Amino acid sequence: MANFEPTNPETPAISVDFNEAARLTGLSRARLYEAAASGLLPVRKSGRRSLLLVDDLKAFIQNLPKGRFKKVA
Known part of the structure; x- marks a missing residue:
């Protein structure tokens, strides 16, 4: 595979x-x-290649639930 x-x-x-x-x-x-x-x-397809739009990745990450951490004494 060629390096883009x-x-x-x-x-x-x-x-x-x-x-x-x-x-x-x-x-x-x-x-x-x-x-x-x-x-x-x-996912977008170009022939056999599967591509993800960067904007879709950003939206996916932003829609993940916020983390909660317990206080450590």
């Missing part, structure tokens, strides 16, 4: 594959696949 290098590095990518999405979000690929399979994370 944008011609202008200041132009952000609008879509990423599952490997890059995992790196960007800190979530596992398995968790991202689960979210896609359940319909929580839309």
